[in-house]
Amino acid sequence: MNASSSPSYPASNETPRCFSINSPPFGHKNTSGTLSSVFSTLGITSNLIALVVLIKAYQRTRSRSRSFFLIFLGGLVTTDLMGLLVTGTIVLSFYMTHFNWRELDPHCHFCNFMGMSMVFYGLCPLLLGAAMAIERFVGINRPFARSTSMPRGRAVFMVLIVWTFAGSVALLPLAGVGSYHMQLPGSWCFFNISSRDNDLVFSVIFSAAGLVSIAVSFVLNTVSVVTLIRVCCGQDKAQRRRDYEVEMMVQLILIMVIASVCWCPLLVFIAQTVLSGRPLQVRRLLLWLRFATCNQILDPWVYILFRRAVLRRFYPGLRMSRDSIMSLYPSIRRLGRTSSLGPGGRLKQDEPLEPVPTTNSTTPIQA
Incomplete structure (x- = not known):
């Protein structure tokens, strides 16, 4: 790591390795x-x-x-x-x-x-x-x-x-x-x-x-x-x-x-x-x-x-499509609370979805 083996720089004429290519001072006082x-x-x-x-x-x-x-x-x-x-x-x-x-x-x-x-x-x-x-x-x-x-x-x-x-x-x-x-x-x-x-x-x-x-x-x-x-x-x-x-x-x-x-x-x-x-x-x-x-x-x-x-x-008109999706498949919210396959093929809770009125039944795939 170091080309100089002496304890201090002034006592050694050898150039440390990190300064062997570019050695300060460089004369850029006004930089x-x-x-x-x-x-x-x-x-x-x-x-x-x-x-x-x-x-x-x-x-x-x-x-x-x-x-x-x-x-x-x-x-x-x-x-x-x-x-x-x-x-x-x-x-x-x-x-x-x-x-x-x-x-x-x-x-x-x-x-x-x-x-x-x-x-x-x-x-x-x-x-x-x-x-x-x-x-x-x-x-x-x-x-x-x-x-x-x-x-x-x-x-x-x-x-x-x-x-x-x-x-x-x-x-x-x-x-x-x-x-x-x-x-x-x-x-x-x-x-x-x-x-x-x-x-x-x-x-x-x-x-x-x-x-x-x-x-x-x-x-x-x-x-x-x-x-x-x-x-x-x-x-x-x-x-x-x-x-x-x-x-x-x-x-x-x-x-x-x-x-x-x-x-x-x-x-x-x-x-x-x-x-x-x-x-x-x-x-x-x-x-x-x-x-x-x-x-x-x-x-x-x-x-x-x-x-x-x-x-x-x-952009006030910008909306993600969750609301429209939930209106098409309203039971996603209800099943989403207990969905995501767990060990043994049983459904378990993973990520809750926001409340939406429920009437039907379908199985969500969560990320």
Whole structure:
């Protein structure tokens, strides 16, 4: 991890590994951190608002499938918020004080920590997006399998698995696979994007993990949307609770689109640079990194704005089709209270439906 073996930087003529490529000071005393300040402030504010809205929504919901989705969204918003707090604090501190990294961090511990944070908080939104796509795919295509075998605590466990995997990838450079280095203009650290040895391996791992997550999200979300359209338009369209399903899929699709637009340029750029052996283009790296940062700012607004309660305020005529469905099949509400197949083929309670007058009988299929 550290090229310097002496206890303090001034006593050693050796250059620590994280400063071996770009060594401060860089002479950017007049560099402004305005853009970083705006990004951090806007992102932190947005995620705090979304977190409050999510907590209130989770406390009110009685739908198991929706509670699963809210747990994943909560993990996503929490990750984005912490990422902006950690990395934003370091970057803004540099622009305000213009401290000398080599004097402050002679053994690269601080630089390694920031590099790990960049990797961890960068991968988490992509991996959580894939996890949410898997959860919705199971919830829409295999509703009974999910409802009978997956308690709410399982969703929390899946979020913890995602965090553990992202953390494991971030720790690889400390184990010798890749390395964290100071990056121009001297305000941040990131892994070394290079075609040499282990740096290439780690660059490919990072890019592949992100791109595979986006691909998984795209494939599973496409299948889920097609299934949902068939349910909505088919003969059994009245047998499913589609209001929350549609709302969740719209939000998930928007999260996927935002992640793809914001992260694909950076991930593809890293892969192309290391596989082609070309020198790193710093300006393009900074440009695509700012694109990726926009993901943490835009994610919370998907849930803040694209909720039924909000949309109905702007479009009073917008109504989900539950009322019309219930009028066609009025006994759904009564049977919904005790529906969802349980062990042994017996019906048991899963997700209560809203009260509607009942006269007939039919069997609902719940998500």
